[in-house]
Amino acid sequence: MFTGLNAFPLTPLAEQQIDESAFTALVERLVSAGVNAITALGSTGSYAYFTRDERARVARMAVESAGDVPVVIGVGALRTKHVLELVDDAQAAGASGVLLAPVSYQPLTPEDVHGLFEDVTRELSVPLAVYDNPGTTRFAFTDELYQAIAALPHVASIKIPGVPADPVAASARITHLRSILPAHVTIGVSGDAFAATGLNAGCDAWYSVVGGALPAPALALTRAAQSGDADRARDISGRLQPLWDLFGRHGSLRVTAAIAEYLGLVSPHSLPLPIRGLDGGDRTAVERVCELLDLGAGIRQR
Template sequence: MEFPGLNAYLLTPLRDGRPDPGALERLAGRAVHAGVDAVAVLGSTGVGAYLGRADRAETVRRAVAAAGPVPVLAGVSALRTEDAVRHAEDAAAAGAAGLLLSAMTYQPLTEDEVVGLFADVGAATGLPVVLYDNPTTTHVAMTERMYTRVAAAAPVRDVKIPGRSEDDEAATRARVGRIRAALPPGTGVGISGDAVATAGLLAGCDAWHSVLGGTLPRTAASLTRDAAAADEALRDRARDATARLEPLWAMMRAHGSLRVMAAVAAHLGLADVDCLPRPLRPLAAGERGRCAAIVTELGLD
């Protein structure tokens, strides 16, 4: 396990179609000041798949500089293995502490092809790899058998698993136990899917890979601390906080977490309203207003 705790996934805000360095630095600074355990760039929230090699490398360099002592995870996923290898090499040169890697596909991938991708990228640098399982975005569904094979072929130190809205805490705990049994001892298991992340933390996940943490880091950090506590009163407070955030979760379900967090960042003056790469577009004015109202009414930060 290399990256326990709150892993804050930053937007990569654009201005005039190029990464906006000031916006990225503001987001990274907020996350560090809030006490996050790691900063992640160029994941699905960080629109890495939409950026060219030079912009991706520069984004990692700026994030590392802004994060100071806080480790930076760099997304290196690409359709072609050779591109993912180049991104990994660039991230290592820029000072990243670890690599976020998912299997992305246009043509369906076989299990052997997924394992080969991780083996090739893992061999390119000496950095630890976070196996980034994000089937909603990548359309590659990982199985426990695939976790086992990938972890045997690459320097995987942590696995980011997608949360399931249909699972309660007991079902999540059982699932996390099965995944741990499929991995080498000491491999971290982190949860994603902000609306269900509390269940994962309460079930014993080591990390929260959080979209919320990249834009509203104090809110996410408080929730993470309570959910990871031994005190049942604090754990209940985490459950209550998650339920209180339902208006925000509902916006994410309706419009996608990326667009919602971009709207929140714009409301807070952290990024331009139109900060997403085309063909993505910002939420309509009414929806942005709803996001702003939720942040204000709930006192999120």
């Protein structure tokens, strides 16, 4: 579950209501493609913008649509009380695991974050992945905090925010993390542009944004790295560089939504307001990259 390709689908909206048929279709596509696991209601799934009832419904749909593929549910929220409620809902839905980011309005201290994970893991009956996403949460984990949280019960993976671009430095980084983490805790790379370098450096998993909409190239990259073909993994990532450039310019959520809308996987205006999707020249640039990379081959639906 916390190894290989863990794909993060959008939670698409239509007229600002969750588009259940489109979401179910996204999950079913991931299952058919052969991803190792699916994480619903991650940042790509816009979890912070939905009510508890909406999130519980998405969790149930994800599990029901995924068949035998493990489903992880994002449970981040501002208050520990609400996180625990979401944990209950995820477990009741049959989730195989949960993903927790330290979400906050006021800046959090390391003691706050450790206390959050301590409180949550005390109530868990499924494995937990630690979601280190400083670009969104504005909280950066230290290695010491990784180590302390990894010692808590049910902690099974740490989703790190990328690796150094230099392969030697990346390998040294992963080697160091392995030296301070329990053997059962996997290391997953995020930030899709870092995937090839991270997997080649020894990361166990890729927590992938693009994999949630375009599983084929993400799986090809993952399998190349896992089979020891580092050059092929780098080549696939290099081919996707125009996409990584768009992610860097506009953020992965807006670009992925624009791709999914262009390919007909979801309806137009699929993001929750006040987040507005790309338009004008920015959307045209995304569409050009889709054509350049032939991302729509066999996909266009609407």
